[in-house]
Amino acid sequence: MITTLSTSKVIDRTFSTGDLPILVTCNDQKQYICKYMRADSVSAYKLTSELIGSILAKYWNLNTPEIVFVKILPEHTKPFAIQYNHSAEAIGYQKINNAIDIANYINDDIKQSQKLFTQLLKIALFDFWIANEDRTCNNANMLYVDRDEKLISIDYGGIFNTNSYQTKLCQLSSFDSIIYADIFKHLETNSDFQNIVEKSKKYYDICINKSRKIFTDLETLQIPKSWNITENILRQKINELxxxxxxxxxxxxYKETLRQNF
Ligand SMILES: Nc1ncnc2c1ncn2[C@@H]1O[C@H](COP(=O)(O)OP(=O)(O)OP(=O)(O)O)[C@@H](O)[C@H]1O
Ligand SMILES: [Mg+2]
Structure with missing residues (x-):
């Protein structure tokens, strides 16, 4: 069950990344990074991607922030020039404290552990299946929390081939995968390719089956009515998966991209 919250004060900050998300404090006193509805019709589908990506990531046992729906009150955005449709709920990702952004340079801040490598492989495989074009070596869309030894997957605004809801799913190029990023080389130490492929396949089959269940009834996704999503378009895309x-x-x-990088 995804809860709906409201902002409780003027927004804390804006980000300059692609979607210009904002950091807000809500009436549960927690902070959330919000992606919100613009005036265009594309952003509703992008928000739907964020929602579906987040839900699926949980089913795949990836580390991913908790999500809520957020009513961003107009008086809380006044000092900022933010173009948004305030009658539509935003999606809020709970802020993870003490996390660092994984950038395209890897330094000793990140442990070289098998645990982290396994998390990275799961994220990479998930991206192939969900056609996430937004997690690449230039834009990892991952956070790292040292104390918990966790890689946290964020940002699902680029799934379904960057929200191509009206055209058929198409395969990522190998270069679009996080497997091509420095962090893969950093974590891939003493690994056995064949063993990884076999383990990945078992994990993949389980995750696909779990994911299937979520979509038997689209109501369980809780897509806000205010997003005005056409159910048939969404259903078609999900069927393709x-x-x-x-x-x-x-x-x-996934296997071929791994092989190229071993
Ligand atoms: N849950 C979170 N906890 C802490 N920081 C976060 C969280 N989610 C996002 N961030 C921070 O906000 C930045 C922007 O988030 P995100 O990647 O989701 O936005 P975006 O605008 O869609 O990015 P892109 O440019 O990849 O499209 C991240 O790089 C990260 O620094
Ligand atoms: Mg991003």
Whole structure:
């Protein structure tokens, strides 16, 4: 169940990344990074991607921030020039404290552990299946929390081939994968390729089956009515995710991309 909160004070800050998210404090006293509805019709589908990506990531046992819906009150954005549709709920990612952004340079801040490598492989495989074009070596969309030894996946605004809801899913290029980033080389130490492929395949089959259940009834996604999403368009896209050919091709693509980087 995703709860709906309201902002409780003037927004804390803005980010200059692609979606210009904002950091807000809500009426539960916690801070959330919010992605919000713009005037265009595309942003509703982008928010839907953020929502679906977050829900699925949980089912895949990835570390991913908790999400809520946020009513951003107009009086709380006044000092900032933010163009948004305030009658539509935003999606809020609970702020993770003491996390660092994974950048394209890896330094000794990040432990070289098998645990982190396993988390990275799961994120990489998930991205192939969900066609996430926004996590690349230039933009990792991952946070690192040293005390918990966790890689946290963020930002699902680029899934479904950057929200191509009206065209067929298409495979990521190997270069679009986080497997091409320095962090892969940093964590891949003394690993056995064949063993990883076998373990990944077992994990993949379990995750696909778990994911299937979420979509039997679209109501469980809790997509706000204010987003005005056309159910048929969404249903079509979700069905593609579970086509046998797509499932098999994604795994082959993941395996080949791994092989190229071992
Ligand atoms: N849950 C979180 N906890 C802490 N920091 C976060 C969280 N979510 C996002 N951030 C910070 O906010 C930045 C922007 O978030 P995000 O990547 O989701 O936005 P974006 O505008 O969609 O990015 P992009 O440019 O990749 O499209 C991140 O790089 C990270 O520094
Ligand atoms: Mg991002």
């Amino acid at each position: 579970f086509e046998r050919q797509w499932i098999d091709d994604c795994f082959s693509n």
